[in-house]
Amino acid sequence: MKPSRAELIAALSELKERELVEAIYEVLKARNVDRQFPGGEFEYDRWCLAQATFGKFGKVDAEAHIELAALPVPGCEPSNVTSLHEQGRCTRCGSAVTSSSKRAVCPVCSTEVECT
Numbered sequence: 001m002k003p004s005r006a007e008l009i010a011a012l013s014e015l016k017e018r019e020l021v022e023a024i025y026e027v028l029k030a031r032n033v034d035r036q037f038p039g040g041e042f043e044y045d046r047w048c049l050a051q052a053t054f055g056k057f058g059k060v061d062a063e064a065h066i067e068l069a070a071l072p073v074p075g076c077e078p079s080n081v082t083s084l085h086e087q088g089r090c091t092r093c094g095s096a097v098t099s100s101s102k103r104a105v106c107p108v109c110s111t112e113v114e115c116t
């Protein structure tokens with residue numbers, strides 16, 4: 001039986017950050033689109049989960065930034081980490097990412113990102 005929207009929200013709300021990211025990306029990957037055009041060019045649509053962080057007192061200032069939640073590199077999943085506390089920047093596409101792991105997969109271009 002299909003769970004209700006309220007049941008889905010309740011279940012997702014109980015997840016730790018890392019579990020939520022894993023679940024959301026599992027759902028979103030089916031919505032990603034790769035297009036090839038007659039001239040041989042490609043275009044990719046990638047759905048991503050982002051975390052926006054504001055500066056002091058909740059005001060948008062120079063400290064405000066947006067990071068894309070990134071999954072750990074397979075095999076590099078820390079077993080006891082549940083939060084997104086590592087940050088890095090993709091060397092290929094420039095996306096800022098946050099992850100539960102020091103080695104993450106860029107959700108935009110799939111490049112491995114070193115995080116600190």
Ligand SMILES: [Zn+2]
Pocket residue numbers: 090091092093094095106107108109110111
């Ligand atoms: Zn990237």
